[in-house]
Every structure is written in C-alpha cells, then in structure tokens.
Amino acid sequence: MAERSQLPPALITSGSVSTAVTGRLSLYLRELQHLVRDGHETTSSKRLGQPLGITGAQVRKDLANFGQFGYPGVGYRCQELIGQIKKILGTNQPWSVALVGIGNLGRALLGYRGFIQQGFHIGVAFDIDRAMIGRTIEGIEVYGMPEMASVIARQEIKLAALAVPAAAAQGVADQLVDAGIHGLLNFAPVTLSLPESIRLVEVDLAIELEQLSFAVVNRQQKN
Amino acid sequence: MAERSQLPPALITSGSVSTAVTGRLSLYLRELQHLVRDGHETTSSKRLGQPLGITGAQVRKDLANFGQFGYPGVGYRCQELIGQIKKILGTNQPWSVALVGIGNLGRALLGYRGFIQQGFHIGVAFDIDRAMIGRTIEGIEVYGMPEMASVIARQEIKLAALAVPAAAAQGVADQLVDAGIHGLLNFAPVTLSLPESIRLVEVDLAIELEQLSFAVVNRQQKN
DNA sequence: GCCTGTGAACCACTTCACAGCT
DNA sequence: AGCTGTGAAGTGGTTCACAGGC
Numbered sequence: 503m504a505e506r507s508q509l510p511p512a513l514i515t516s517g518s519v520s521t522a523v524t525g526r527l528s529l530y531l532r533e534l535q536h537l538v539r540d541g542h543e544t545t546s547s548k549r550l551g552q553p554l555g556i557t558g559a560q561v562r563k564d565l566a567n568f569g570q571f572g573y574p575g576v577g578y579r580c581q582e583l584i585g586q587i588k589k590i591l592g593t594n595q596p597w598s599v600a601l602v603g604i605g606n607l608g609r610a611l612l613g614y615r616g617f618i619q620q621g622f623h624i625g626v627a628f629d630i631d632r633a634m635i636g637r638t639i640e641g642i643e644v645y646g647m648p649e650m651a652s653v654i655a656r657q658e659i660k661l662a663a664l665a666v667p668a669a670a671a672q673g674v675a676d677q678l679v680d681a682g683i684h685g686l687l688n689f690a691p692v693t694l695s696l697p698e699s700i701r702l703v704e705v706d707l708a709i710e711l712e713q714l715s716f717a718v719v720n721r722q723q724k725n
Numbered sequence: 726m727a728e729r730s731q732l733p734p735a736l737i738t739s740g741s742v743s744t745a746v747t748g749r750l751s752l753y754l755r756e757l758q759h760l761v762r763d764g765h766e767t768t769s770s771k772r773l774g775q776p777l778g779i780t781g782a783q784v785r786k787d788l789a790n791f792g793q794f795g796y797p798g799v800g801y802r803c804q805e806l807i808g809q810i811k812k813i814l815g816t817n818q819p820w821s822v823a824l825v826g827i828g829n830l831g832r833a834l835l836g837y838r839g840f841i842q843q844g845f846h847i848g849v850a851f852d853i854d855r856a857m858i859g860r861t862i863e864g865i866e867v868y869g870m871p872e873m874a875s876v877i878a879r880q881e882i883k884l885a886a887l888a889v890p891a892a893a894a895q896g897v898a899d900q901l902v903d904a905g906i907h908g909l910l911n912f913a914p915v916t917l918s919l920p921e922s923i924r925l926v927e928v929d930l931a932i933e934l935e936q937l938s939f940a941v942v943n944r945q946q947k948n
Numbered sequence: 949g950c951c952t953g954t955g956a957a958c959c960a961c962t963t964c965a966c967a968g969c970t
Numbered sequence: 971a972g973c974t975g976t977g978a979a980g981t982g983g984t985t986c987a988c989a990g991g992c
Contacts, residue, residue: 519943520982521936522983522984524936524939525936527939528932528935529916532915532929533916536915546950546952547952548951554916557985559984559987560984562951562954563953563983563985565952566953566954570953571952572952573991573992574953574990574992575949575950575951575992576950576952577950577951590939591936591938591939592938593938599934605836606832606833606835606837607833607837609833610829610833611930612829613829614829616914616929616930620932621938622934622938661934661938663934668839685937685938685941686937687933687934687937691755691839692755692759693752693755693756695776701937701940701944703933703934703937705928706755706839707834707837707839707840707928708839708840708845709748709751709752709755710910710926711820711843711845711886711926712751712754712814713744713751713814713926714884714909714910714925714926715816716747716750716813717924717926718815718883718907718908719815720815721924743960743961745960769972770974771973780962781973782962782963782964783962783963785975785976786961786963786975788974788975789974793975794974795975796973797968797969797972797973797975798970798971799970799972799973800973800974
C-alpha cells in the first residue's frame, strides 16, 4: 500500500461531505481510541460499526470519501486510522478555544477534561462580570469583553464557545466575528445570524431533552 | 377549522418520524417562542423557517406529519402552534429528570435555567461522593447510588441525565435501567449498550468541537 | 477465508408546483 | 393576493452485492 502513503496528508477529496458522514467519523474516532486502550491493533469495518449500530458497508463508504485506509483481508490498523481521521477532522494539531461566559455552563466547560484528549483546550475566557475579570479559573485567565479583539488576535484563536445568556448571545457573537473568529460553538438557545464565512455548531441542551421526550412518548425504535 | 380541533390531542400519525423532522420541530418551537415574546400573533411557514435556513415547504411538510395546524391565507397562530408542537414532543406536561454525576457538568445542568421554560426540571441528583450525599444543591437533594432505584421509583422519574466520567458511564446506565428509567441523555463520551426499550440521546461536547474543526478547516458552506 | 472498496439498487428526505381555502 | 397542504419529481444518503486483494 505504498501508493496511499504518498498521497497528500489525507482529505484529497473534501468535495463537500455531509455532516452525517463527519459526525460518524467522530464516532469512529472515539471507538478506535477505546479499541486501542483495550489493546487492539486492528479492527474491521464491521467490528468498528457494530457497537455504534452502523453497518460495515456504511463505515467503508464514509471512509471512502477521504481515501483508502484499509487492508483487504485484514481490516484497519487502529492507530493509523486514528491518525487519518484526526487529519480529516483537523484535530491532528491542537486547537485553542476562546470561551465567552463563565456562568454555570462556562465553568463546566473550563474544567471539562474530555476536550484535551481530543485536541482542544480553552486558551482564554471572557465575561462581563467585574468580579471575574483578571482572575484565573482552572488555570485560564479571564478577560473583560473590551479586550476580546486584541487577545484573540494576539493568541491567533480561531474557535470560540459561546456560553452566555440567550439575550446576550447575538451581540457577543457579533463581537467574536469582529475579533476574527472562524468558528463558533453556540450553547445559547437562540438562532444566531452570522456571516456565511463563519462556521457554526449549535448545542441546545433543552432541545436534546425534547428529543428524548419525544422518543420516550412515541416509543419509536430507530435513531 | 372546527374539524381540526375535534381531532384527538394531536399526533394522530406518529407512525415513525425521522429525527430530522423532530429536531426541526424543536427549532420551530424555540423560534415561535421568540416570535411570541416579540409580540407576533401569527406567522407563515416561510417566516418561521427563514431564520433557521429552512424553506417554507419543509416547515409545512414537517408539520404535515402530525396534522393540520395552519390557516390558508393567514399562516399559523403562534401560541396555538406552540401548544401543538409541545403536545407532539411530549413537553406539554412537565418532566422530572434525574441527574447522575455532580461534577462540573452535572452542577452546570443543576443550575441551567433553560430547562424549566421548555418543561423540564431536575427532580433529584445522585453521586458517589460522600461529601455531596445528603446535601441540597440548587434546591435539589443529592442521594447516594444505592438509593437510586427506590427514589426513582417513588418519584416516578422516567428521564435521566448521565454526567459521570466515561469509565463509570456504562455501569451507572445499567443501574438507571434497572431503576426503571425510560430515556437517557448521555454526556459521557462512550457508546452505551442498552436494551432496545430504552431511548437514548447522546451529547458529546468534544465531538461537537470536532465537527466545528472540520467545518472550519474545510470551509464547507452548507450543513 | 476474510475483508476492503465500489458501482448499482434502493430508500428516504427535500424541493417543486399547484389545487384549494381565506 | 396570500398561504397552507400535498402529490409528484428530484436529490442525496444508505444498503446490497460482488470483484479484487491479502
């Protein structure tokens, strides 16, 4: 399989892939990391997808969007595939994330250990609360909002997590965009209006519970 | 439109609807609540979907899965549609949720105000930390794990949020199932193995950041 | 034998377009 | 005129099935 390793650092295609695919890629990555921790060196598309309720064919099709990573008759080498998926997702290099809003949720994100091992860390935090500004929480410095643009520019931060009250979210998002952010993870339960160039991922905890409520009330089987 | 209001309390169909549809239903609900707050009495499928980047046809098709809620030539009455969507999602009656794990994330959920207005509240919390057991945090009593089954049975709790470390998640999930829970909102970054009868919604914060990373690196436009 | 990678078939979801109601 | 509800058409995503490599 010499040919494959001579290709440019993965993601040859990148010709617009659906979020369904990339979402599953993240699941494969998580699963592979568990497999490695359990001492597995290789796996098959079937064994990789099984615990996730995903067929082998689906796993192979998903990966086929980005290249050829498997070995016929053998399967996939876990460590190698982990590296490839990280390259695809862009997490082979670490990301520094700016956090805005140090309420309950913000502080939870500050202390969340799950980020580090996936290649993310909160690099700086912002809040409007004077009592917080200047302090260091969980090892992260807290700045006031006026310093946002300069701090984000100086530290070359591209991603931000927005954990402010709904009413403040759009205003803060605008400031983050002005500060030069490229992507935004929004926890506020509002629909943000942003320039096309800004990537947005939304997490609304109440909506997740609503989806659970629906599933329970309707006892629907799949998905 | 007398006929419609004589129909059984909505969700006539319920014949297996995709999560794509129900996810958008939650977004419509959120949007409608904002419209009401801004003083709107009615809206159209187009105006409802626009801020969400969803076409009017899509909005109408989604609602058509559950009945007829609109008025030709007029649109939808916001308050009425809010009520209908809540019935569909099962949030017209309040849900009491059990929280397991009072670490950073768990405490954030305890104090999260966004739940209440969508019809959810944390009714009870559990942890293994002796220092926590017996205390009351944010007005919620904290119990030890051995009391889980009896407390959940006594309070007839059907939903649980799982905010424990990854390594403990499967074991706690099993206990929750034994305690009679019907649906589980899992924040631990592991794939849980549960009986078919248990509904599961997963939120993995690191995965959300990975999706953002991919979107930024690949500068892909649409969803 | 086992497993990948992939065209072809299949299925589901989305968009279109229009009849019918207000 | 404006808007819903819905069959029909179109698009995209998933599953099938098999050729080819280990």
